[in-house]
Amino acid sequence: MISWRAGFLINVPVALMLLWLTSRFIPSDSVNHKSQPPIDIIGASLSIIGLISFVYGLVGDRIQMLWVVFGIVMLLLFVYQEHRTSQPLLALELFKNRDRTSAYLMRLLFMMAMLPYWFLLPQMMQAQYHFTALQSGMAFLPLTLVNFIVAMRLPDITAKFGSNQTLVFGELFLLVGLAWTAWMDFSQGYVIAIALPMLVIGLGQGLILAPVTALGVVDTSAELAGIASGVTNTMHQIGGPIGLSVMLLVQGNLHVSLWIMAFFTLIALIIGINVTYHTKK
Numbered sequence: 110m111i112s113w114r115a116g117f118l119i120n121v122p123v124a125l126m127l128l129w130l131t132s133r134f135i136p137s138d139s140v141n142h143k144s145q146p147p148i149d150i151i152g153a154s155l156s157i158i159g160l161i162s163f164v165y166g167l168v169g170d171r172i173q174m175l176w177v178v179f180g181i182v183m184l185l186l187f188v189y190q191e192h193r194t195s196q197p198l199l200a201l202e203l204f205k206n207r208d209r210t211s212a213y214l215m216r217l218l219f220m221m222a223m224l225p226y227w228f229l230l231p232q233m234m235q236a237q238y239h240f241t242a243l244q245s246g247m248a249f250l251p252l253t254l255v256n257f258i259v260a261m262r263l264p265d266i267t268a269k270f271g272s273n274q275t276l277v278f279g280e281l282f283l284l285v286g287l288a289w290t291a292w293m294d295f296s297q298g299y300v301i302a303i304a305l306p307m308l309v310i311g312l313g314q315g316l317i318l319a320p321v322t323a324l325g326v327v328d329t330s331a332e333l334a335g336i337a338s339g340v341t342n343t344m345h346q347i348g349g350p351i352g353l354s355v356m357l358l359v360q361g362n363l364h365v366s367l368w369i370m371a372f373f374t375l376i377a378l379i380i381g382i383n384v385t386y387h388t389k390k
Contacts, residue, residue: 209337252314276324
C-alpha cells in the first residue's frame with residue numbers, strides 16, 4: 110500500500126505542468142519587470158520564520174515556550190516591517206476596516222476547529238468502529254452532501270437574510286453540531302453519534318465559507334483586493350495547523366478536543382454577531 114505521505118506529492122505534477130504551460134504560452138516580454146514593485150523579502154522571511162516557530166512550539170505533548178515566544182517576536186517584527194516599508198507584503202490598512210478584520214479572525218477560527226475535526230474523526234472511527242481508511246472517508250458523506258446542497262442554495266439564502274446574518278446562522282449551526290458530537294457517547298454507533306451531528310455541521314459549513322470570504326474583501330480598492338483575498342486564504346491555511354497543534358496538546362482526548370473546537374466556533378459566533386450588530390447601526 111502507498112503511504113499517506115504520498116498525498117503530498119499530488120501538487121508536484123500540477124506545479125510542473127503549470128511551469129511548462131507558463132514557459133510555453135506566456136512570453137517573457139509580456140511582463141514589464143521595471144514597473145513591478147520590489148518584493149518585500151524581509152517581510153516574507155519574518156512572516157515565514159514567525160509562523161513556523163509559533164506552530165512548532167505548540168507541537169508535541171507540551172508547549173515549547175522558547176519557540177512560541179520567538180515566533181511571536183518574529184511576527185511582531187513582521188508587523189513593524191510592514192508598517193515602515195513603502196511596498197509592504199501585507200498592507201496594514203486592510204485591518205482598519207472592522208468587517209474585514211472580523212472576517213480574517215472568523216476564517217482563522219473556522220479552520221482552527223475544522224482541520225482538527227477532519228483529522229481526528231477518521232482516526233476515532235477506525236479505532237472505535239473498525240472502519241477502513243476508505244470507509245472513514247466515506248463516512249463524511251453526510252457532511253459533504255449537506256454542505257454541497259446548502260452551497261447551491263446560498264445565493265437565495267443570502268438574498269433573503271443578508272450575508273452577515275447568514276454567516277451568523279452558519280456559525281450557530283456549526284457550534285451546535287460540534288457540541289452535539291462532543292456530548293455524544295461514541296459507543297452508540299456511527300449513525301447516532303457521528304452522522305446526525307454531521308448533518309448540522311455540514312449545514313453550518315455551507316453557510317459560512319462564501320459569506321466569510323466575501324466579508325474579507327468588502328470595501329477594498331482595486332489595488333488592495335488581491336491582498337485582501339490573499340489574507341483570507343492565509344488565515345485559512347494557518348488556522349488549521351494552529352488548531353491541530355492545540356488539539357494534540359490534550360493527548361488524543363477527542364471529547365475534550367471537540368469541546369475546544371466548539372469554543373473556537375463560539376468565539377467566531379460572537380465576532381459575527383458583533384459585525385452584524387454594528388452593520389445594522
